[in-house]
Amino acid sequence: MRVRTEAKRDAILEAAAEVFLEAGFEGASMSQIAARAGGSKRTLYGYFPSKEELFVAMAHNVATSFLDPVVDALSQTEELPPVALQRFGEGILGFLCAPDSVRMWQTIIGVAGRSDAGAQFYEIGPSRGHEALAAFLKRQMDLERLPPADPHDAARHLMALLEAETLMPCLFGKLKAPSKKYLRATTERALQAFFRGYGNPGMP
Known part of the structure; x- marks a missing residue:
């Protein structure tokens, strides 16, 4: 069972801010954000079900x-x-x-x-x-x-x-x-x- 943590959520949000700022909403991908946060897309979707919700x-x-x-x-x-x-x-x-x-x-x-x-x-x-x-x-x-x-x-x-x-x-x-x-x-x-x-x- 995967355990969600506030530290991981914060890391994802920090990575998302960097990627969205660099690429814009349309240009950013969940794969890019997951890689920047140091995790997998599966983990990312466990915290945020969609790119819109993450944004x-x-x-x-x-x-x-x-x-x-x-x-x-x-x-x-x-x-x-x-x-x-x-x-x-x-x-x-x-x-x-x-x-x-x-x-x-x-x-x-x-x-x-x-x-x-x-x-x-x-x-x-x-x-x-x-x-x-x-x-x-x-x-x-x-x-x-x-x-x-x-x-x-x-x-x-x-x-x-x-x-x-x-x-x-x-x-x-x-x-x-x-x-x-x-x-x-x-x-x-x-x-x-x-x-x-x-x-x-x-x-x-």
Whole structure:
């Protein structure tokens, strides 16, 4: 009986990230990934039944390693909304708009057109960030730092504002590797629009 281990799973995900980055989703094969991970295809399929599922798991693993600190900081902060959300916006956009990340999002979108891989990734990835942002906004509303509203709607609107000048043009190749200065400025503009819509009572 073959025993699955977290160490082996991690090795497979690391190898998959390297191969997918080098060859793209279409060019990568399970044989290549198995060889890079130092095992057999049979072992690989024991952990991940398809290339789509492996790609989703790899993308989630990469995303959480970068985004967990940003999300955790937001959930624990006692800073006022303008300060906390500026830091959150810059942090999340820095990852979302990195060249390797953009290639990964483009691949996920392509795969989503022919399987449920995109939906799977959304549920285990972006939706978690959305929930954390909504929870932060709800807390600020309870503290009367923001007027009452649906926190989930507010979180969706804020993310759309953050991505409008950044992730969207990156996905279509209009914007490449935006600088920290650019992301700082676009985050400021997004928050200005957000606070005009949702208000910020009690702010100096």
